[in-house]
Amino acid sequence: MSNPIFLGIDTGGTYTDAVLFSETRGVVAKAKALTSHDDLATGIAAAADAVIAQSGIDAASIALVSLSTTLATNALVEGRGGQVALVAIGFEPADLERAGLLEALSGAPVYRLPGGHDVHGKPRTLDLSALQAALPTLAEEAEAIAVAGYFAVRNPEHEIAVRALIREATSLPVTCSHELSSKLGGPKRALTTLLNARLIGMIDRLISASTAFLAARGITAPLMVVRGDGALISASEARLRPIETILSGPAASLVGARHLTGLDRAIVADIGGTTTDIAILEDGRPRLDPEGALVGGFRTMVEAVAMQTHGLGGDSDVAILRDGIAAGILLGPRRVVPLSLAALSDGSNLVSALKRQLANDRPGRLDGRFAARTAMTPPRHLPDRDRLLLARLGHDFRPLDTVLVSASERSALDRLAGQGLVRISAFTPTDAMHVLGRLSLWNSKAARLGGALLARQRDGRGDTLAADEAALAERVIATLTEISAHKVLEAGLSEDAARGFGPAFDPARTEAVRRALARPTSIVGFRLSLDRPLVGLGASASTYYPGIGALLGAEIVVPDHADVANAIGAVVGQITEMAEVLVTAPEPSVFLVSGGAQMELFDAEEPALRNARETASAIALAKAERAGASDPSLAVDEHISAPVIDGQRQFVEARIRAVSSGRPRLAVDPV
Incomplete structure (x- = not known):
């Protein structure tokens, strides 16, 4: 096949994206569908069928x-x-x-x-x-x-x-x-x-x-x-x-960003429904994190791009920070279903519940919050309290002020949501955009009612959070913009620190940075700048990133097809597999090779190194072929630690690394 067509799919927390891509024609077709968490096949089929129908190709030719x-x-x-x-x-x-x-x-x-x-x-x-x-x-x-x-x-x-x-x-x-x-x-x-x-x-x-x-x-x-x-x-x-x-999605977005923009140096920020992912492109490639991927506060041993992932997105839960006297707004890290989206499937009941709560003179802490059970089967060991609460929930969203009968059930609800057995719906930045008329994808009436309920919540002084739903929505978007700007700065400062340009610090705790972002009327003004463009990706990038760029004084690049950059990145990458074998000397004239299927002993250094090279190469090639590579290449490097002490060379260890790379095998390739 002279011009093969590839199908890229990205399944996110809110949307499933699909792209048909050709190496000669670029993006042939693209489409989005809501991610169907109860049955992922539904969202995948909806998005993929849409791009196949747009293009008119025979699906079997992919x-x-x-x-x-x-x-x-x-x-x-x-x-x-x-x-x-x-x-x-x-x-x-x-x-x-x-x-x-x-x-x-x-x-x-x-x-x-x-x-x-x-x-x-x-x-x-x-x-x-x-x-x-x-x-x-x-x-x-x-x-x-x-x-x-x-x-x-x-x-x-x-x-x-x-x-x-x-x-x-x-x-x-x-x-x-x-x-x-x-x-x-x-x-x-x-x-x-x-x-x-x-x-x-x-x-x-x-x-x-x-x-x-x-x-x-x-x-x-x-x-x-x-x-x-x-x-x-x-x-x-x-x-x-x-x-x-x-970090699959974020890594794909980086590959997609490089392909779409052609930029070698950039800060790439991808805002989705659940997270914002930020990484630095240098010489056209992202840096890999030498300490392993950091996600959700856990430092893993997974080799991944040096990416900062934050629980901040269009579907982040908007909550009230009531510590101290003044109230504040918290965003995330939990994703919830926007009220405007939840009302699509059950609009009349959800809107009626919101109106009922708004008619009550006394604001309730559970106002504007709903729950529904998912189609997942609960595990057998579910605690009794959790099981009883789950039994009271249906598959349609129900208001929490009628579902929860005691304060202790809040923790049970959180556990059920954490296991994917329950979905929560509440006010989000996506709802705020519907209130302000900047989005009209779903049910704006539900968004406005939810915003009005949140706006009348009171802080420690007894003051309402905002004058009305519009003022509340503006405050939510301003909070998201400010936090996003801080996170971009944090990523840049961390990268500078990794390169030795001073220590990393939290810009949110630095007065000079705060003043530079707030830009108050003052005799001495502070300004910030980035040394490279800020590439905004995601369906809402064109909505949020101009404001973020204005705070940072940065050039904003939102490329064509930024809304499906992840799906594009999924099909333009290649397979790369690595194997590492270690040679140590536990005793004089004894060389131990480990890292393969079994340990092997040698009485001389060179045979041990030769075996290590052969073992690492064989493992890397086999892994690449298992991963689906077609005709993979191979590169081997080694690092030998053997200091000279008192004029004598002392072998300590050798690390042999083999890397095998290649493009995926296509359906038209011979097996």
């Missing part, structure tokens, strides 16, 4: 399908995900309190087993008795299992044994830490594995929805998924390692 998503990122930012258990081999109790692991566990069951290995991969005695005793009830406690062993990257045999035992006794998916990272740092690797297990169900549903749609339309093209570093992997690999899809 040569490649690639998917980017913010679902995993959003889940970690919002604290959502499946119920998991951790099997920690050779870990001490204090290890569980490092690297944010205890916070991430959030009460999940932990089984500590004696075992693990030392730094050279030599085993300690493994005792499986505690796990064997728990096997009969394990499936009732968790939907997926994370397994992390001490120094498993040097020798994974204990993790493999535990995985085999769990798989023999249950049908639960199991993730082992050595499959996700070759880096040292047991607690951080355990954290990464735990988060991976938490995301398995979510990403599996997304890929299943995508493959079902492709099959129904007769599309036989390979399905790829964007990783957090912007590279592509096959859908089957993404199912096993969903943690690698955190």
Whole structure:
């Protein structure tokens, strides 16, 4: 096929985007559909069918399908995900309190087993008795299992044994830490594995929805998924390692931004429904974060672009900060369904409830807030209080002032929402834009009523939050603009600090920056500037970013097709896989090669290095081929630490890294 057509799909928290793309013609067609969280296939089908109909092509002729998503990122930012258990081999109790692991566990069951290995991969005695005793009830406690062993990257045999035992006794998916990272740092690797297990169900549903749609339309093209570093992997690999899809959507947007603008140097900010993602382009490429992706406050071992992800978007929950005397506005980090959107499916009941609340002379703290249960099946171990509350909810949005019968049920509702069993609807910046007439996508009447309810809430002095819904909407948009400007500055300052240009600092806590953004009438004025354009991406970029650029004194670039940059980035990337093998010298004239399927010993340095190069190359090529690469290339580099002490060369270690890259295999390629 001389001019193959690619289908790019981006599933976000609010919209699912689809693009048909040709390397010679560019964007052939694009479309959006609301993301259907209860059944992801519905939103995917609606968006993809729309672009196929626009273009008039035969769906069966599509040569490649690639998917980017913010679902995993959003889940970690919002604290959502499946119920998991951790099997920690050779870990001490204090290890569980490092690297944010205890916070991430959030009460999940932990089984500590004696075992693990030392730094050279030599085993300690493994005792499986505690796990064997728990096997009969394990499936009732968790939907997926994370397994992390001490120094498993040097020798994974204990993790493999535990995985085999769990798989023999249950049908639960199991993730082992050595499959996700070759880096040292047991607690951080355990954290990464735990988060991976938490995301398995979510990403599996997304890929299943995508493959079902492709099959129904007769599309036989390979399905790829964007990783957090912007590279592509096959859908089957993404199912096993969903943690690698955190920052998938943001990484795809960077690839798309570079393609759409041609800019080599820029700050790229992508505002979606749930998050705002900001990264720096230098020499046409984003920098990878050497410490691993930071999402939702957790520092993982996932190699990803150096991206700052904030729980700030068009669908961020607008809440009231009542600390102190004056009231303030809080945005996010939780995404809620905008009132204007919720009213599309159940407008009369929702609007009636808003009118009833507005007719009450006394404002209630639950005014303008609604809940509905999703189609997800609740887990068997759901607490009684949560189960009773869930039973009172229907699939249509109901006002919380009639649903919650006690204050303690607020925490139960938060838990249900965190597990994806309940959706919350409330006032958002998207509603504010409907109030101001800058958007007219959905039900503006519901937005105005919700804004009026929020405007009359009172602060510590007894003053109302705003004069009316319009003034409240202006305040919400001003808050979003100011916070966004701070986040862009924060990203730029962090990048400067990473390059050695002074320490990073929080611009929100700096008086000079505050004055520069507020621009008060004063004798001494402060001004800010950026050394490169600010590229705004997302469906609402053209609405929000001119105001952000005005605060920062920055050139704003909102390219054509900025609303579907993620979907474009999903199909213009390539597959890149890496393997690292380590050579150490535990004893004189003994060289240990680890990082492959098993450890190997050599009595001389050069044979050990040769074996390490061959092993790393074979692993990288095999990974690239599994990921779907066609005719991948290979590059190998090595770093040898061998200082000269007292005139004698002392070998310490060598790290051999192999990188294999290639474009995805197309449906028309020979297998």
